[in-house]
Amino acid sequence: MINKVRHKQPLVHNITNQVVVNFTANGLYALGAAPVMANAVEEVADMVKNADALSLNIGTLTTPQVEAMIIAGKAANEKGIPVVLDPVGVGATPFRTEAAQKILKEVDISIVRGNAGEISHLAGLDIPMKGVDTNLKGDNREVALKVVKQLGLPVIVTGKQDVITDGKRCYLIDNGVELLTKVTGAGCLLSSVVAAFLTTGDDLLEAATGAVGFYGVASEVAAEHISGPGSFQIALLDAIYQLNSDVVKDTIKLDHIIVSEKEM
Amino acid sequence: MINKVRHKQPLVHNITNQVVVNFTANGLYALGAAPVMANAVEEVADMVKNADALSLNIGTLTTPQVEAMIIAGKAANEKGIPVVLDPVGVGATPFRTEAAQKILKEVDISIVRGNAGEISHLAGLDIPMKGVDTNLKGDNREVALKVVKQLGLPVIVTGKQDVITDGKRCYLIDNGVELLTKVTGAGCLLSSVVAAFLTTGDDLLEAATGAVGFYGVASEVAAEHISGPGSFQIALLDAIYQLNSDVVKDTIKLDHIIVSEKEM
């Protein structure tokens, strides 16, 4: 699937937080996509007209940026291109929670990507978090399925195990490395990588799974010869640039589950 | 000429987009210049008073930032310091195009730097782009000369071949590497490097050519021992820091053409 992305060179329009805007743009270039990061209300609708996908990220929200996201999201819906929502830190403040809810209400989101805490807060669920690494595998899947039912949207819950589900099918990925949690924007970039993969024309859930698996394998390759989170961040960009589909196929740890009616 | 820049340590004031603001500041430090990135309307005029050059970049415009650029540009004109304009993505949205036109109208720009598409859009030309690498050499020179005539300003058109011209003299540079197109802000940083070189007191076109040649050679040095766009981005900063004038002289591929009256 990475070959399709590299061949298409999709233009991914990102409205994202100022912490990760550079890393996201560089990550998309490394992937073979073309990033554009316009975020002014004055031009986002026009910019979306050129784009193949839209990635929305609420990491450092301001009121004008929420407005820009809704304008861009509606333009993307009208054009029929995929829209990914990354609800960074939702639940941390009422402003952030309300903004995320507003975006969900006004824009047709193709898929949501976040960690278990963010994703469950987004759906207004009060799922008790069991702390890092305690039964996290079970939790992520449970959270994902509950949130899909609540939001009526496919979700990607990333963590020690990544879960990609639309409530009927459920993909589980066990790639990735701990250092991803030590680089700011590692999750944000993944959301934009998902947006790029969603432009391939493949089944949405399979494309999203392809993106998450590719990214997890890239992080494992990157972690091989590094000295800490600084060199890992750079090696991750290099790995995204160089990783080919054969290595992904050989390295991906993917499970596919048909969700039973009981779980649904 | 790099020695003059390093000796002078010019203070380059940048009003630039949020994607590349960190990379631009680090690139100017590596060059031996001193960057300042103030962009608030409340202080840009005061900050320009300390500066030796001003670099304007419209990559992530907002209405207040356009205002700040015009205030800073007028202050720079009054002080008599060089002003470089980088019209990132002009033509992509009406907002961006109008902002660039407004800046050109209100501020005396010393030189404009962009790729062939941006530069021709800036001049309102409808020059057909022939796609990547198809007759691009011929195109860049043709675009540059037409734009100079239209705008009445010297321009730098970067691409596979870089063209620096004021309509009478025309410098052509054949350095640089493909990876420059895979790092966000590589072009933006060049615009600020040009601003730094314009403070040396040398002939404007020669100083701009010196900057473009230095940067192209630095990118070639950087590309020697890297694994992808991540490590290239870091190596580029190191190369800018370490590159000396002898290596530039030995490596630069420079052509100088007197534009014939027919072309003018």
Next chain:
Amino acid sequence: MINKVRHKQPLVHNITNQVVVNFTANGLYALGAAPVMANAVEEVADMVKNADALSLNIGTLTTPQVEAMIIAGKAANEKGIPVVLDPVGVGATPFRTEAAQKILKEVDISIVRGNAGEISHLAGLDIPMKGVDTNLKGDNREVALKVVKQLGLPVIVTGKQDVITDGKRCYLIDNGVELLTKVTGAGCLLSSVVAAFLTTGDDLLEAATGAVGFYGVASEVAAEHISGPGSFQIALLDAIYQLNSDVVKDTIKLDHIIVSEKEM
């Protein structure tokens, strides 16, 4: 002391400039702290409720950001968590100077961190700067003590020698490397590292000194195998991540002085 920081994993809320926001977040992750970079007036007070420390940095101020800093600062005071102020470029423009004064007036700052020029401007002192490296050791200590008297606050003056003082005790640190001045945000990140160390519950001046010493040693480790400011910036993040307390103890060059009444 680094072990306490890594064990506590303090949440450090940063309201900082857009140039260094990514580097600061990555530096705090590397340290073992958790960064949050929210800067909207709509949510900073709520975000501070989750935080263990607040770091304020005026590097690219706007009027709303000054407001956000004051709101966040007051919330931090109410909660009783430490607040670090980094008055970047104070004195360069009236806007910046007035903003810094306003923050100092409205918020109880735990400690201020800057270079000798910034720190003396902040206190309204007209201490003549003697240029880079000329008697800088003597100057930094003199500046620091005068500023403490003027502001009534502990200060960290960084430079060739770092001075940490509350006017009674004075710590001097002679670690650090020249390349720190060639990476944008190296000082800004230190301010946030200080904020993280202030959460350990240790004596404020000792905790601040621990942070400055740790950072200076990390920069020396980072400088060992690099090719310029690009690779240094990455190596610094790696060194912050890997450096253990034994190496710090063996490498730190620390002096402790009881300020005589004459100096006070």
